[in-house]
Amino acid sequence: MKFGVLRFPGSCDEVDALGAARRVADAELLWHGDRDLKGADAIVVPGGFSYGDYLRAGAIARFAPVMESVIDFAEDGGLVLGICNGFQVLCEARLLPGALLGNANRRFTFRQVGLEVLNSGGSFTQGCALGQRLSIPAKHSWGRYHADEETLAVMDRAGQIVLRYADGENFNGSVHGIAGVSNERGNVFGLMPHPEHAVDGLMGGSTDGLKIFESMRLTVEGAHV
């Protein structure tokens, strides 16, 4: 299995995502200007400041040539993981519902946060238990998730609300404490915290992020827990 990790001008955590993905399967960087996904079985849209976060975070990256292929890939059911800036890109590209706004505390905030798994049956969390608490670092200034009440109700019924911040940990003011969502079909998933930075006990003590990459591998290889 091979992960394709996108790289835009201004991406920061793409190398970290590459390293995390390589703990679980093969992985390769995909340049923004190139439409070829190089046979990737799953796509990771990484964190960082693509195009300097100019205009709006993710607003310009969503139109990159590689994103045209990613959109087709997603429409064909391919797995797409968006982390932080990647989540922003996927929302801008309308592959995920809702939008990310500026943190309620108006500051960039880096903090190890506790996340609750609300949906453990999906392609990205099948390695987790329902209600399990994951410890994963978040670091962003535009992470406040927003969707209108109608959309949220639909998402809730369809099991699209996958992760929420544990009580007291929602520093960015996301509606209903939402930290990660999927599309209706369940093949596209975005989250603000960085699972690629929770894969090595030596760096921060938690390997909970590995579960997401593992789940993706299990999905692609057709295994079900």
Add this chain to the structure above:
Amino acid sequence: MSEDPGVAMAGPATVSGIASAQPALEDALALGLTRAEYELVCEKQGGAPNQVELAMYSLLWSEHCAYKHSKKLLRTLPTDGKYVVMGPGENAGAVDVGNGQVCAFKVESHNHPSAVEPFQGAATGVGGILRDIFAIGARPIAVLDSLRFGEPSGTRARYLLDGAVRGIGHYGNSIGVPTIGGEVYFEGPYEQNCLINAMALGLGEREKLVRSAAAGSGNTLVLFGARTGRDGIGGASVLASAELGEADSGEDKRPTVQVGDPFEEKKLLECSLELLERGLIVALQDLGAAGLTSSAAEMASKGEVGIDLDVAKIPLREPDMEPFEVMVSESQERMLCVVEPANVGAVIALCEKWEVNSAAIGTVTETGRMRVFDGDELVGDMPVRALVDDCPLYDLRPEKPAAPIYAPPEATLAKNASPREALLALLASPNIASRRPLFEQYDAIVQSRTVRRPEQADAAVLALADGSGLAVSIDCNGRRVAADPYRGTIEAALECAANLACVGAEPLGTTNNLNYGNPEKAHIAWQLTESVRGLGDACRALEAPIVGGNVSLYNEGATAGPIYPTPVVGMVGRLPDVRRAGRLGFVRAGDAVALVGPFAPSLVASELAKLRGEALPDGLPELALDAVIAAQAAVRDAVRAGACASVHDIAEGGLAVALAECCLERGLGAEIEVDGPAWEASLFGEGPGGFVVSGGEDALRALGERTPVLTIGTVGGDALRISLPAETTLSTTLTELKDAHGALAELFR
């Protein structure tokens, strides 16, 4: 590719050239040259310099570029060592870290711009130091910040603090370099002159490091990066032709503030590293203070060559820029390289790939002269030696002040406060309280190397590919240096080394940023001279040579006095097994707690003395330098052996504060006993050479064979209880400690 220069440069109102704008002595004085310096310039030029030439001399001969008052002193510092690969004089220094790799590092200041605009001042300070790192071919891997402001009870200090932290976060986070550590102090003398120092580290391959000396007559100079605008020209505006000032609607086109763009720098970084990787360039230099003037001149001077430059070829952001403005602009995110003519096409093409502007702007010559052209017109012609090497250097005339220079701090704690009240007041005081509200604004983990995040250990720790680790600390207590510039500076270096020892690291090398007032005043000259003497002695004793640094002088206002003398020291070390990196917090109930090292605490110049409003003393207690260094080595080895559960250096606030910090890190209390008549000094006194270590009795006994070890208590419970003589107990719950320690949060609401 370069813009069509014709449109940018022509225009009847702005024709400049040797004939049209002839500055005189008054202009030279307004630009900061002395009369004697101006006359020397005239002598070197064989006549009065023209507009372009005067602008360039005034910058290159400024204190900031030429180190007129410090260079002779700096030459006394130790710069050789077994790990040194690149010493002072290049864009950054570098030390060997094994496996053919080097760690490049340096600290720099951006004090004056930050006082004007703290966000951009601090941001561009980070941008500048990062460029110094990749200018030698190393990939930046970390930033640390060292900040000083007035007391945070004042709105100005809070405004500067907020802006600076946002600016550092903005730049470092956006460019993808983690900010892994730092320090901040709040003291009255910094009220009018804040200090913003930024340190950066990079990793590179020893064989691929690049120097900045221009070489090869006939080689091409290529400028790449952002377009050039009027950023930072402010001071040189006296030279502008009158027409430019009148022509527009009064809009000031010459901002003093440089605006940074981390996205541009990220592209520049990748482009520079790829240019080096592909072996396309001969020499590389970043553009910092004094922009193209200093970069080109320094490259020429190091290479002992000449340079011909054509300002008309430079990609501009603003129309109608005069040649002197182009030469003096401090627009950010630009680099200058020397390229063999055959490679110029490839260089330009690579810049295009990274969406970075580039232009061939000049040639290396054998003339030994710096010649500036505007198209075909020669607008400036100076000998390189005169510009860079012949700037006069001054001897300082140090004299110890007869009377105190600094007012005593305001008292905020009653003299008869109980030990409990004193501890809580110290924990809540701005110099000691948790820095979490600051460092949470920084990404400390991007690039996946960070093994010890802020507040987890005394030094930041990064993992290297071979399982070893890099440790780094940046320290200086300016108030203690003010009390005793010689000993206080030694203490700063010892503090760095102690922090490295706490994580198991051995020092490899040192960088320093000397922040002082006006060196032409005898008492400041004394502070500077004594500090450099102390720094030299400490670095020699620690075998941690200076590999580079920076000097910032004239940090004093007309009404305000000088800042505390603040020799910020940054030290990099290595530990063999990063899995054994030490941590500062107590780990297990039942572990013994010991005071380790030749700790001789004194309340003199301590934080407690500050809270009590005591005036600075004249001199600090003597240091047992060798014993302190031996203790550091013993602690370092114990950490490497995995013998200790936790290790924490005793610094501001003394033993009591250190114990509180050990309890707070993982939420474990302790029962401690402090004995003897001088218990107040034992609790709150400061000085080098003390560590709080927890672990098994056997481990502590082994340590005791190399350095003094005194068991003082046991880890456990949910309170910190220190029993003192005369049936007194200092007792605080962990919650009370945490609340006090969180005092800085309200500065960032």
Add this chain to the structure above:
Amino acid sequence: MRARVLIRPKVGILDPQGEAVQRALPALGFAGVTNVHVGRLVELDVEDPAQLESMCERLLANPLVEDYEIVLAG
């Protein structure tokens, strides 16, 4: 033709920047200020102003959470 696009957060969405400005003004002595919102301005020279709406919908604004106003200069 010169166009200005003013982009602001949709009514009802938390605007912490607007709130921060609204809190800061009284501290400087300006009373009677309410309903502050902070947005973005994009200025551009366009040959075909009819395209502006589509530019806003696709790139300049995020219609999910922002409203925009197009102002054409003479």
